[in-house]
Amino acid sequence: MLIKIGTRKSKLALWQANYLKGEIENLGLKAELVLIDSLGDIDKTSELGKLNQTGIFTKALDNALLDKEIHLAIHSLKDYPTVPPDGITITSTGQREDPRDVLVNNDVERDITASVFNIGTGSIRRKAQWKYKYKNTIFHNLRGNVPTRLEKLWDSDWDGIIMAHAGLNRLSMLNDQCTTLDWMIPAPSQGVLGISYRTDDPFIAKLTAQLQVEEVELCSQVERKFLNLLEGGCSAPIGALAKIKGDQIVFKGSLHDPNGYEAFFVEKTVDKGECLSQVSDWVNEILVAGGDKIMLKIKAQ
Numbered sequence: 437m438l439i440k441i442g443t444r445k446s447k448l449a450l451w452q453a454n455y456l457k458g459e460i461e462n463l464g465l466k467a468e469l470v471l472i473d474s475l476g477d478i479d480k481t482s483e484l485g486k487l488n489q490t491g492i493f494t495k496a497l498d499n500a501l502l503d504k505e506i507h508l509a510i511h512s513l514k515d516y517p518t519v520p521p522d523g524i525t526i527t528s529t530g531q532r533e534d535p536r537d538v539l540v541n542n543d544v545e546r547d548i549t550a551s552v553f554n555i556g557t558g559s560i561r562r563k564a565q566w567k568y569k570y571k572n573t574i575f576h577n578l579r580g581n582v583p584t585r586l587e588k589l590w591d592s593d594w595d596g597i598i599m600a601h602a603g604l605n606r607l608s609m610l611n612d613q614c615t616t617l618d619w620m621i622p623a624p625s626q627g628v629l630g631i632s633y634r635t636d637d638p639f640i641a642k643l644t645a646q647l648q649v650e651e652v653e654l655c656s657q658v659e660r661k662f663l664n665l666l667e668g669g670c671s672a673p674i675g676a677l678a679k680i681k682g683d684q685i686v687f688k689g690s691l692h693d694p695n696g697y698e699a700f701f702v703e704k705t706v707d708k709g710e711c712l713s714q715v716s717d718w719v720n721e722i723l724v725a726g727g728d729k730i731m732l733k734i735k736a737q
């Protein structure tokens with residue numbers, strides 16, 4: 437049997453797809469890549485926030501799955517909606533990359549404490565978290581795949597752009613111009629790879645189970661449940677990061693006002709076995725503290 441892996445065509449997507457192909461071949465199976473264009477790849481100009489769809493990068497792959505053109509599809513899990521379409525299951529695969537964001541500096545010599553920042557990013561989460569910390573920031577919209585974004589930075593007079601460590605590292609593009617942003621709370625499941633497949637395909641279900649790392653799956657589930665319960669179908673500046681420490685899970689979650697005026701945080705350390713059932717309490721803590729007003733404002737826009 438030849439396993440068909442659906443993937444987007446960007447360099448990062450192809451790296452991820454080739455990684456998965458290698459993992460499947462290590463199990464003694466044969467695999468090939470099927471390259472598929474997504475709406476997000478075709479419309480490269482609209483601001484991501486305005487396209488207002490988690491899923492613009494994944495819909496074409498979902499359709500190919502449901503049409504049985506492919507057996508499974510590979511994603512950056514953070515780009516995949518928390519609720520898959522009917523008939524599709526999403527799961528993490530493999531180890532997690534460093535989940536953090538980095539600032540890629542245009543000029544390493546520049547004084548990072550300077551009074552005004554010009555930052556390129558299309559992410560509402562990165563904008564809100566950065567603005568909360570550095571009030572005097574001018575943002576510049578930034579879209580496109582990882583190499584394109586870096587070229588836009590080199591061609592600009594911006595101070596820097598914010599990118600996921602994971603994407604840069606996978607493409608061997610980390611260098612001394614990159615500063616890791618330890619204070620920034622990453623997107624839920626940033627740095628984790630995801631596989632989507634037809635729920636009624638037991639062969640692929642068994643295969644993906646073999647490629648799953650239990651701790652990565654648990655952390656992803658906790659972070660994505662936090663996202664799902666908090667945003668309830670719209671798209672908000674939400675961060676979440678879970679880490680395993682022995683028998684416990686250490687969780688940090690955040691909701692920011694999109695303008696960076698206000699933010700709400702939770703930090704929890706709980707037993708691994710209890711974490712998933714506690715996520716709704718953490719979400720409620722944020723809502724009751726004032727996060728509910730932020731969510732109402734976002735939903736009204």
Ligand SMILES: NCc1[nH]cc(CCC(=O)O)c1CC(=O)O
Nearest residue numbers: 512515599600602603626627628
């Ligand atoms: N939205 C684009 C995207 N989707 C996944 C990654 C990086 C890899 C990952 O986070 O798993 C990136 C680039 C970025 O955010 O800089």
